Amino acid sequence: MNAAHDLPTTIPAYLERLRQALQGCDPALAQDALYDAEDYLRSELAANPGKSEAEVIAAVAGSYGAPDEVADIYRDTEVRVQTALRAPPPPPRKSLPGRFFGVLADPHTYGSLFYMLLSIATGTFYFTWAVTGVGLSVGFAILIIGIPFVILFIGATRVLALVEGRIVEVMLGERMPRRPVYSDRSLPWLQRIGAMFTDPRTWGTMAYFLAMQPLGVVYFAVAVTTLALGAAFIAMPFAHWFGFDANIHLDGHGWIDWSAPWAWPLSIVIGIVLIIAMLHLARLVGHLHGKLAKALLVSSQAY
Structure with missing residues (x-):
């Protein structure tokens, strides 16, 4: 003591x-x-x-x-x-195949993948919220309701930052704040408003919300395209077996000869490799996005 x-x-x-x-x-x-x-x-x-x-x-x-x-x-x-x-970590793997397929046993992989799929919805909402709020704040600046609207908008944006932080922590495993930056209610309201505008986290949150729209589109497009392509390669041999035209055509000519003994296993292997490669990419995206969220959503006063 x-x-x-x-x-x-x-x-x-x-x-x-x-x-x-x-x-x-x-x-x-x-x-x-x-x-x-x-x-x-x-x-x-x-x-x-x-x-x-x-x-x-x-x-x-x-x-x-x-x-x-x-x-x-x-x-x-x-x-x-x-x-x-913390979920039990997967056992360490030293071999190259073990490290490649070991991503299947990492719980954070699936959280990151789901975050990539969800981000097109959350990113669109955050982007719309930031653009609409800033636009209305500028438009209402000449009216008597301008200041109350700006205060409400900034306060709600800080709440959304906490919500996004919880999503990031749960899905990506990055430790995020569970409480907001303290606001001293004993201070005059003008000082409290000024503190919100001078807090770098306010503008970091705005930047994060604006960036989430393009990031969400890219995350979703890459995840869906790669997973769908991998699933298609796996399904094509079975579709061909049941009589469907499962061949991939290039300039009008199929480039997979299903009568060849290598065609079926090669197609399935390509599909599996694409899906597992996507899981590795999802884990990398989850790690990097978690760092981005922490850099923009955590108060600079905590550093």
Whole structure:
């Protein structure tokens, strides 16, 4: 336990020391820890109007903890939670065929693939939301409802960022914030509005929403095209067996001779390779997109 004279005497100083103590940990975890600490300290300060910030911090140090202690608690809790929730990793494979087919046993592969398919819907919604909101904000700027509309739009955008963060964490496995950036309700409303506009995360979220439309189209098109092509190669020999014209034509001439002994296994192997290659690509896309989401949706104050 830190001595009383080592404790910060103001809430901003407490948060700054906590931020320093969280250096090196996941930025999403740091955002959650900073939100919890500020919300708790300001709630205690509001519940004890006769006490100064230094007195409130000293009073709660025994129950909540000093900044270094709080950082250690969050790190330990995060490790335990992630260990409990993380799916068992697939066994390590050293051979090239093992690594190639091992993607089938990785749960994150299927989450990433589903995210690629879902992104055309979420990307269209986010893009429409951002473009419409910005357009209406500019249009309403000359009217009396302009400022309330902008505040509502920015606030709702921050909520959507948290929702997208939960989707990214569940499907892609990238740790994302579970709490928003704290907004001090004791500040004048003009300062709170200014803080929203000067927060880089606000504009990072806008950029992310705008980028999700083209990304969603590309993700969906690549996933559907590759999976459909792979399934077609696998199905063609069986379709030919049942009498359907399953041949692929090039300039009017089929290029697969089904009477050849190699035709059936080759077609099936090509289809399987295409599908598994798509799963590898999905896992790579999930990893990269998770990093993009963290870079644009996590508060810069957490770094």
